[in-house]
Amino acid sequence: MSSTRPGAAATQEQDWPAYVEDFRRAGHEVVDWIAHYLEHTRDYPVLPKVKPGDLTVALPRSAPDKGESYDAILKDFDNIILPAVTHWNHPRFMAYFACTGSAPAILAEALSAALNTNGLSWKSSPAISELEQVALGWLRQWMGLPDDYFGIIYDTASISTLHAIAAARDMADPNVRTEGARPILTLYTSQESHASVEKGAIALGIGQNNVRKIPSDAEFRLRPEALVEAIEKDLAGGKRPFCVVATVGTTSTTSVDPVSAMADIAERYGLWLHIDAAYAGAAAILPEYQHILRGAERAHSLVVNAHKWLFTPVDLSAFFTRRPEILRRAFSLIPDYLQAAGGPGALNLTASDLGVPLGRRFRALKLWFMMRYFGRERIQAILRSHIAWAKRFEQVVRSDPRFEVVAPVPFSVVCFRYKGTNEENSALMESANSTGEVFISHTVLHGQVALRLAIGNLGTTWDDVERAWELLQEKAPKSR
Amino acid sequence: MSSTRPGAAATQEQDWPAYVEDFRRAGHEVVDWIAHYLEHTRDYPVLPKVKPGDLTVALPRSAPDKGESYDAILKDFDNIILPAVTHWNHPRFMAYFACTGSAPAILAEALSAALNTNGLSWKSSPAISELEQVALGWLRQWMGLPDDYFGIIYDTASISTLHAIAAARDMADPNVRTEGARPILTLYTSQESHASVEKGAIALGIGQNNVRKIPSDAEFRLRPEALVEAIEKDLAGGKRPFCVVATVGTTSTTSVDPVSAMADIAERYGLWLHIDAAYAGAAAILPEYQHILRGAERAHSLVVNAHKWLFTPVDLSAFFTRRPEILRRAFSLIPDYLQAAGGPGALNLTASDLGVPLGRRFRALKLWFMMRYFGRERIQAILRSHIAWAKRFEQVVRSDPRFEVVAPVPFSVVCFRYKGTNEENSALMESANSTGEVFISHTVLHGQVALRLAIGNLGTTWDDVERAWELLQEKAPKSR
Incomplete structure (x- = not known):
């Protein structure tokens, strides 16, 4: 039949060996490039020295008609892309939250892309379905979470939290699924919680006006009595409280909400309790920090991001829920083309049934590689170092009378400020960041700019932390 | 200060060179493994021969306390994970839709994981923000989409479509954002459209009961007069039509809805028109197929997945909208900790402002690598081959009196069936798939099981397609 083969001119058959050899050669180059990058990350400025549009104008307006060589592509990667990269994998990237693209996880990502296997259902990829359960089970054990927490991987904590709120809505009013939302459900979270809570509520049609931002105490923790007050007021006003979100490690100061007290309140009023432990949940891997999740055994769901403090490149958000059947009820829709025998239902592992995304990368692979490569003890040792260095940085900041520490330091983030105006603090941050040696970020606490x-x-x-401090001392006005 | 260095025992400093060398050695092994895999993918069964639970019981119940070697991890990858993988990158993976983890994109994913740069905002990664615009601009040109289509990358088409519907809701009723949804908005789509439309409507609080599944014609295309009828009926009933979703390449049969007629209707009633071209949009890269997007210049949004027919591993869903300001209005929330000078606002490229996810991988890199490595002409030649082979497969199916083709073949998917019972067709599919040589899927058309x-x-x-046909012929009952 080969004589009648259509499209023979474009057949890849005869080109395939060259295509693979081309990959092999470029692949080895890429591995050496990454090894060099991991060894010499400090040689790059953490924040790139580019202006908006620099990258855009350096690239052609149109894609090429003819294919190009790996040499040409990798050269442009080096010369044009790299100078515009903010180096999140840099040891002196100290903005936002902890993050690392660790070596074993990089290899897992390459393998995952090569397999390109996709977890629509168990049948569509048993490896994704089952390794996800295995790796999340391991993580659950490390964090001391109860066995009845069912795990599923989403891309980001924002998406995890959206699913938590959707499940909460379904628990409160299963008719929303069919009939649509009515603006009577109210959600509670601290004024310090992540913007994704509010954004999830907006997306789900809850409405910003039905999100209650409960005041926090002097240490940025939700005040339980203010929560009760807000719930009672809404009940009296004909609203229907349905969900409360606690944060373990808030975005600004890493404060920890009183989870147990909030669980009491959630039980009393029949609310879904979601715990946002996206960053600090990792600390529960340390026995001496497992208390931060006290009360989680009574929560309905919890999110922790492996791509934050767990050495896994973005994206891997681990979502746990003790009520997977409600999540399923909220989202299950199995269309004809996925009604495959032996598929959905097997082991109850049809992830697409548990949320919005249908296609799913093999994200569990990088978590599994990371956990095995480092092992629990090494991870614990590294987390302990980070926490110890944060405490030490807190001390050195306190030792300089020009500075003040403006929030407790429960984990590995320090909020501090130069004892001057907001403008002086912003300028100090910009000045330190503009050296390219460090990237720190800021927040606003009680109306004052604080550096993080x-x-x-x-x-x-520790040398990296010390270097950051040297830069800040150097750039700060000499006396006050 | 080094004598007082806390956590010295766990400091990675002295271990770092070994960590990098370890990566380098394993990385070269992984590259060779992938090269071998790409060369010999056909040696693997497309569908794994495992039962639910096989992988789970083969792995330890707990993660290791001590770290393990790459050798141990990669050995288990080969011996335990791989046998449970459904090989989506297999040349005889012919289920669902086209997909490929191409070599240049695999390298891009490894680099993206190594950089671990994260596109919260322009400042958080200029490279992500700008390369995303550049690569999506290239794709827009290839597809012949108008310049006023603004592009953004999400993970999956389901998430893209959710954002389209959310923007549609905001256009119809900007108050939903603050006040919450009311169950009066109605959405229209064909009965052939993807489940993600309904799922998006459920998530957003529109409600399944407010999703109108408009009947399609004999060739599975939405019937415009039925759409008008449904809209008029809803208006008369006090509902508020707000969105219509057209599909270019439906999930079952790859039929193409009459986009221009639907654009007329959308304009007449003030509806947001979203085009789901997740699979077939790629065909518009062929000049002779650009007509499939006729009418798109009057649509509000369109999604095409590079991880389907564009040789990019999952996940990369390209979402285009002509009304980014409405998407922004629906989702913008810039919290204190991201209110960085020079950041948000610069070039209007704050992607987190345009949807739910905050963290974003450097997905654009793999699209850019893929487009450059192949170039437009090679991509066109490959797409033409796929379409030609589908037409040819259609002919060979028609030439066997035991089989019938049950839908038009506009692209690279053929729907056909053995002229027997549903059970016989399901059994035929299982029988062909159980050989491990091929993976085809099925759907249900007019109550009848059809093979895809x-x-x-x-x-x-073409030999792969022919082999699939040989298997089907061989497994089908001999006469009818």
Whole structure:
């Protein structure tokens, strides 16, 4: 039949060996490039020295008609893309939250892309379905979470939290699924909680006006009595409280909400309790920190991001829920083309039944590689170092009378400020960041700009933290 | 200060060179493994021969306390994970839709994981923000989409479609954002459209009961007069029509809805028109197929998945909208900790402002690598081959009196059936799939089980399609 083969001119058959050899050659180059990058990350400015549009104008307006060589592509990667990269994998990336693209996870991502296997259902990829359960089970054990927490991987904590709120809505009013939302459900969270809670509520049609931002105490923890007050007021006003979100490690100061007290309140009023432990949940891997999740055994769901403080490149958000059947009830829709025998239902592992996304990458692979490569003890040792360095950084900041520490330091993030104006603090941050040696971020606490130094990259050493401090001391006005 | 260095025992400093060398050695092994895999993918059964639970019981119940070697991890990858993988990158993976993890994109994914740069905002990664615009601009040109289509990358089409519907809701009723949804908005789509439309409507609080599944014609295309009828009926009933979703390449039969007629209707009633071209949009890269997107210049949004027929591993869903300001209005929330000077606002490229997810991988890199490595002409040649082979497969099916083709073949998917019972067709599919040589899927058309053969892997040749047909002929009952 080969004589009648259509499209023979474009057949890849005869080109395939060259295509693979081309990959092999370029692949070895890429591995060496990454090894060099991991060894010399500090040679790059953490924040790139580019202006908006620099990258855009450096690239052609149109894609090529003819294919190009790996040499040409990798050369442009080096010369054009790299100068515009903010180096999140840099040991002195100390903005936002801890993050690391660790070596074993990089290899897992390459393998995952090569397999390109996709977890629509168990049958569509048993490996994704089952390894996800295995790896999340391991993580659950490490964090001391109860066995009845069912795990599923989403891309980001924002998406995890959206699913938590959707499940909460379904628990409160299963008719929303069919009939649509009515603006009477109210959600509670601290004024310090992540914007994703509000954004999830907006997306789900709850409405910003039905999100109650409960005041926090002097240490940025939700005040339980204010929560009760808000719930009672809504009940009196004909609203229907349905969900409360606690944060373990808030975005600004890493404060920890009183989860047990909130669980009491959630039980009393029949609310879904979701715990956002996206960053700090990792600390529960340390026995001496497992208390931060006290009360989680009574929560309905919890999110922790492996791509934050667990050495896994973005994206891997681990979502746990004790009520998977409600999540399923909220989202299950199995169309004809997936009604495969032996598929959905097998082991109850049809992830697409548990949320919005249908296609799913093999994300569990990188979590599994990471956990095995490091092992629990090494992870614990590294987390302990990060926490110890944060405490030490807190001390050195306190030792300089020009500075003050403006929030407790429960984990690996320090919030501090120069004792001056907001403008002086912003200028100090910009000045330190513009050196390219460090990237710290800021927040606003009680109307005052505070600087945030977040420790958590695998390659960070105390010397890196010290270098950040030297820069800040150097750039700060000499006396006050 | 080194004498007082806390956590010295766990410091990674002295271990770092070994960590990098370890990566380098394992990385070269992984590259060779992938090269071998790409060369010999056909040696693997497309569908794994495992039972639910096989993988789970083969792995330890707990993660290791001590770290393990790459050798141990990669050995288990080969011996335990791989036998449970459904090989979506197999040339005879002909289920669902086209997909390929191409070589250049695999390298891009490894680099993306190594950089671990994260696109919260322009400042958080200029490279992500700008390369995303550049690569999506290239794709827009290839597809012949108008310049006023603004592009953004999400993970999956389901998430893209959710954002389209959310923007549609905001256009119809900007108050939903603050006040919450009311169950009066109604959405229209064909009975052939993807389940993600309904799922998006459920998530957003529109309600399944407010999703109108408009009947399609004999060739599975939405009937415009039935759409008008449904809209008029809803208006008369006090509902508020707000969105219509057209599909270019439906999930079952790859039929193409009458986009221009639907654009007329959308304009007449003030509806947001979203086009789901997740699979077949790629065909518009062929000049002779650009007509499939006629009317798109009057649509509000469109999704096409590079991880389907564009040789990019999952996940990369390209979402285009002509009304980014409405998407922004629906989702914008810039919290204090991201209110960085020079950041948000610069070039209007704050992607987190345009949807639910905050963290974003450097997905654009793999699209850019893929487009450059192949170039437009090679991509066109490959797409033409796939389409030609589908037409040819259609002919060979028609030539066997035991079989019938049950839907038009506009692209690279053929729907056909054995002229027997549903059970016989299901059994035939299972029988062919159980050989491990091929994976085809099925759907249900007019209550009848139909088999689907989807062509689209980069490595597929006509011989692969022919082998699938041989298996089907061999497994089908001999006479009828």
